[in-house]
Structures are given as C-alpha cells and as structure tokens.
Amino acid sequence: MQMRYKSTRNSQLRLEASQVIAQGISEEGGLFVPECFPDLSSELPDLAKLDYPTLAKTVFSKFLTDFTEEEISTCVDQAYTPEKFGGPCPVKLHALPRMGEDKCLLELWHGPTCAFKDMALQILPHFLTTALKKVGRGKEAVILTATSGDTGKAALAGFQDVPGTRILVFYPRDGVSPMQKRQMVTQEGANVSVCAIEGNFDDAQSSVKRIFTDSELKQQLSEHGMLFSSANSINWGRLLPQIVYYVYAYLELVRQGKRVLGEPMDVVVPTGNFGNILAAYYARKMGLPIRKLVCASNANKVLTDFIRTGTYDRRREFHATASPSMDILISSNLERLLYDLCGEDSETLAGWMKDLAETGVYSVGGTVREKVQGLFYGGFCEDGATFATIRQLWEQEGYLCDTHTAVAVDVYRQYLAQSQEKMVPAVIASTANPYKFSASVLRALGAEQLSSDDFQNLAALETLTGIASPAQLRALQEKPERFTQVISRENAAAYVLEALGIPT
Ligand SMILES: *Cc1c(COP(=O)(O)O)cnc(C)c1O
Numbered sequence: 135m136q137m138r139y140k141s142t143r144n145s146q147l148r149l150e151a152s153q154v155i156a157q158g159i160s161e162e163g164g165l166f167v168p169e170c171f172p173d174l175s176s177e178l179p180d181l182a183k184l185d186y187p188t189l190a191k192t193v194f195s196k197f198l199t200d201f202t203e204e205e206i207s208t209c210v211d212q213a214y215t216p217e218k219f220g221g222p223c224p225v226k227l228h229a230l231p232r233m234g235e236d237k238c239l240l241e242l243w244h245g246p247t248c249a250f251k252d253m254a255l256q257i258l259p260h261f262l263t264t265a266l267k268k269v270g271r272g273k274e275a276v277i278l279t280a281t282s283g284d285t286g287k288a289a290l291a292g293f294q295d296v297p298g299t300r301i302l303v304f305y306p307r308d309g310v311s312p313m314q315k316r317q318m319v320t321q322e323g324a325n326v327s328v329c330a331i332e333g334n335f336d337d338a339q340s341s342v343k344r345i346f347t348d349s350e351l352k353q354q355l356s357e358h359g360m361l362f363s364s365a366n367s368i369n370w371g372r373l374l375p376q377i378v379y380y381v382y383a384y385l386e387l388v389r390q391g392k393r394v395l396g397e398p399m400d401v402v403v404p405t406g407n408f409g410n411i412l413a414a415y416y417a418r419k420m421g422l423p424i425r426k427l428v429c430a431s432n433a434n435k436v437l438t439d440f441i442r443t444g445t446y447d448r449r450r451e452f453h454a455t456a457s458p459s460m461d462i463l464i465s466s467n468l469e470r471l472l473y474d475l476c477g478e479d480s481e482t483l484a485g486w487m488k489d490l491a492e493t494g495v496y497s498v499g500g501t502v503r504e505k506v507q508g509l510f511y512g513g514f515c516e517d518g519a520t521f522a523t524i525r526q527l528w529e530q531e532g533y534l535c536d537t538h539t540a541v542a543v544d545v546y547r548q549y550l551a552q553s554q555e556k557m558v559p560a561v562i563a564s565t566a567n568p569y570k571f572s573a574s575v576l577r578a579l580g581a582e583q584l585s586s587d588d589f590q591n592l593a594a595l596e597t598l599t600g601i602a603s604p605a606q607l608r609a610l611q612e613k614p615e616r617f618t619q620v621i622s623r624e625n626a627a628a629y630v631l632e633a634l635g636i637p638t
Pocket of ligand 1: 410
C-alpha cells in the first residue's frame with residue numbers, strides 16, 4: 135500500500151514520504167503525519183526473529199513507500215554500523231533487578247555522540263539525500279537546527295561531509311553543558327557551521343522557525359541552488375527511526391521470556407520536545423502492547439501540568455536544570471499527538487496552536503483530556519531528586535546513569551507509588567551516556583569539588599566508579615575549537631546568509 139502524509143493543520147494534504155522528509159515542516163506551519171498507521175500485531179511473531187537492522191528496514195518499508203527496498207536497505211546499513219554503535223545491535227536493554235520485576239533501561243546512547251538522538255540522526259541524512267534525489271530538483275539541502283544540546287552534535291555528526299548537504303546549528307549560549315558545547319564547537323567537516331545564540335532553547339528554536347517561514351530568505355536560497363530542511367524532531371524522518379527501538383525492546387522482553395507475545399509493558403520516557411515519547415505512542419498505535427506511557431519532565435514541567443489538567447501553559451519561569459536537553463517549554467511534537475486525539479480535526483488543532491503562539495496558553499476539551507490521561511502518566515523530578523536517583527542506582531544497582539535517565543527513573547517510581555494497577559515489566563528510555571554530564575553525575579555521587587574543566591570531571595568520575603568513559607568524549611580534549619561566534623536573535627537570518635556565502 136502506498137503511504138501518504140497529511141499535515142496536522144491541513145488534513146486535505148496528501149504528500150509522498152520523500153517530499154515530507156525533504157520539506158521537514160508543512161507550508162502552513164503544521165507537522166506531517168502519516169495518513170494511517172499499519173497494524174503490526176499479527177506480524178510480531180515474525181518480527182521477533184529479526185535482528186535490529188532488519189527490523190528497522192521492515193518498519194521503514196511500511197512508511198517510506200516511495201523509497202525502493204534497496205534504498206531503505208542502504209540507508210539502514212550506512213547508519214547502524216557496528217563501528218558507529220559499538221556492536222551489531224545499536225541499542226541495549228539493561229535490567230534493574232532491585233527496582234522490582236523486570237524493569238529495564240533501554241540504552242539508546244551507544245552511537246557516536248553518546249545520546250539517543252544518534253538513533254535518528256545517523257540515518258536522517260541518508261533518508262534526506264535519498265528523498266532529495268526524487269524531489270529536490272538537484273538542490274543542495276541546508277539543514278537548520280536549533281538545539282538544546284544533544285541534537286546539535288548528533289545532527290552535525292550525522293551530516294558531516296554528506297554530499298549535497300550543508301548544516302547550520304544554533305545553540306542557546308546559556309543552555310548547554312560544557313561537554314555538549316565542546317562537542318559542537320570542535321565539530322569537523324567542510325559543510326558544517328555552529329553558532330551560539332543569546333537566550334534559551336525556546337529563543338533559539340523560535341529564531342530557526344522564523345527563518346524557515348521567511349519567504350524572502352527562501353527565495354534567496356533557491357536562487358543559489360539551495361533549499362532549507364530540518365533535522366529537528368519535527369521532521370518525520372527523525373520520528374520514524376525512534377518507533378523501531380520500542381518494537382525491538384518489547385520483542386527483546388519476549389525473547390528473554392519476560393513477556394508472552396501480547397502481554398503489556400509500560401514505557402517511560404524522559405521528555406523535552408515530546409518526540410521520543412510520541413514515537414512510543416505511535417508504536418502503541420501500531421499494535422505494540424504498551425499499557426501506560428509515562429512522560430517524565432524536569433522542573434520545566436509544562437507537560438506534567440498539561441497531562442494532569444488539559445491546559446498547556448508556557449507562561450512560566452524557565453529553569454536551567456541538570457538535565458538541559460529537557461529544558462523546553464514548547465514541546466513541538468505534542469501537536470501531532472493532539473491532532474490524533476482530537477480526531478484529526480485540523481481546524482481545532484490550528485486554533486490551539488494559534489492560542490499558544492499568541493497568548494502562551496491553550497486548553498483542550500474534556501474528551502481529549504480524558505484520552506490523554508488514559509494513555510499517559512505525567513510526572514516531574516527536580517534536580518535534588520535527580521541527583522538522589524543517580525546515587526541510589528549507583529549504590530543499589532551498581533549502575534551509572536545520566537541526569538535525563540534519572541528523571542525518568544524517579545518519575546516512574548512516583549507512578550508505581552500512585553498507580554493502583556498491577557506491576558508489568560517496564561522499559562525506561564535511557565537517553566545519554568553519564569559521561570556526557572560528568573559534573574552533574576559526580577555531584578550526585580557526592581563529590582565535593584567539581585572542576586570548571588569538564589575533562590577533569592570526566593577523569594574524576596572514571597576514577598570514582600571504575601567505569602570506562604567513551605573514547606569519543608575523551609578525544610574532544612585534543613580537538614581545536616572551530617566555532618566561537620555568539621549572535622543575538624535578530625541576527626540569525628543574516629548569519630545564515632553569511633555562513634552560506636550568499637551576498638546580502
Ligand atoms: C533530546 C533529549 C531528550 C528529550 O527528548 P525529546 O524527544 O525531545 O522529548 C531527553 N534526553 C536526552 C539526553 C536528550 O538528548
């Protein structure tokens with residue numbers, strides 16, 4: 135069957151996968167969604183026999199119906215290599231026996247930049263260049279990305295020297311960890327640019343959104359043989375690869391005898407832009423037996439409040455936390471969930487998004503709220519509890535986890551304490567290698583003295599725990615800084631033209 139895509143703000147639209155991936159965001163500002171979700175439930179016994187890359191190819195082929203089988207295969211084989219992901223399977227399940235029955239962490243950070251975003255961003259460039267061969271009229275793709283930290287580096291690493299692409303990354307000057315910054319400003323590659331922007335992540339993201347919708351700029355690019363595309367999690371090519379690991383994790387529980395096919399599991403996700411947890415929701419829609427989706431936030435608990443009240447209110451203080459990749463007040467991908475839950479009523483949805491843009495708040499009606507509450511549990515965890523959780527996991531399970539993962543573990547515990555339902559196995563998304571946030575993790579383990587140099591913290595954490603740090607982080611210390619520019623929000627468009635060598 136041919137899969138076509140519509141927009142959350144225009145249900146009449148029908149586009150092919152290539153177009154959707156090349157374009158990133160719909161012209162009227164909506165997000166692309168598939169017109170239907172294939173049901174996998176009857177195929178699960180067969181899927182259980184597949185290795186990760188083959189499973190990925192099978193899932194992708196249901197959605198990328200204007201890609202050939204060979205093209206999909208090439209994309210997967212170039213992305214999930216053992217060299218890049220440390221083994222034949224790019225993800226790992228780690229059981230936490232002390233936390234009760236069959237709780238496990240789904241480690242998604244074995245890729246080149248040590249965060250889960252590699253799972254999508256190592257393959258997106260291949261999806262994109264394949265798509266552009268079909269619909270790009272020979273134009274070069276300019277990837278524009280706002281990052282709360284991990285996306286930027288993962289996108290840079292994914293696109294580095296991919297022919298036919300340029301990549302520009304904006305990060306909030308005050309909103310990323312020293313190691314995240316170091317990872318970005320040392321990035322190699324002839325087609326990459328990195329720039330700090332004054333303000334927080336939402337400022338950086340809204341600047342990038344404005345550039346995307348600037349028709350004059352678009353015209354200028356077009357005249358120079360380029361077009362904008364996005365590597366942010368609003369791109370369908372980012373979400374799709376994330377569905378696969380939830381399917382894989384469930385089938386792994388089945389293979390390990392912890393579940394019989396059809397029995398449910400809970401899924402817990404440390405959430406920022408709502409991309410990763412949305413992928414789990416889509417997997418559930420496709421017939422994967424997921425019972426509850428636990429949405430874990432840090433002190434920026436706009437999603438917790440939304441799930442509990444049905445009102446999304448971004449008018450609040452922004453907190454810079456120890457889990458910076460989740461310091462987000464506008465969770466873009468929530469739009470896709472709401473589109474689905476309101477019966478694909480693009481008018482109602484567009485109204486909410488307009489309210490959000492103009493007043494900073496919107497409320498969904500009782501029916502949608504009840505659906506949200508049936509599917510999701512929302513909870514939050516502040517830095518103190520995050521640190522305590524890291525310490526507990528280390529002391530009780532001998533497991534070292536990062537701050538984002540700790541938020542998920544803590545919120546899951548809250549859910550268990552409050553839920554009346556019987557325990558089922560749970561898969562908790564572990565989204566970053568702990569060494570990516572060495573200073574916070576060290577502090578959590580009780581270190582009194584933190585260095586202002588993150589490489590010293592990394593070494594100290596290694597000495598304290600005896601767990602090896604990733605070579606790709608250690609290697610950053612030797613690399614020269616290539617990008618030092620800081621700009622104000624107003625100058626983002628001018629920076630883009632300059633970086634692309636387009637005269638103004
Ligand atoms: C991006 C990120 C998240 C949040 O994921 P979303 O898809 O934006 O909800 C959580 N943890 C880490 C380490 C991340 O990099």
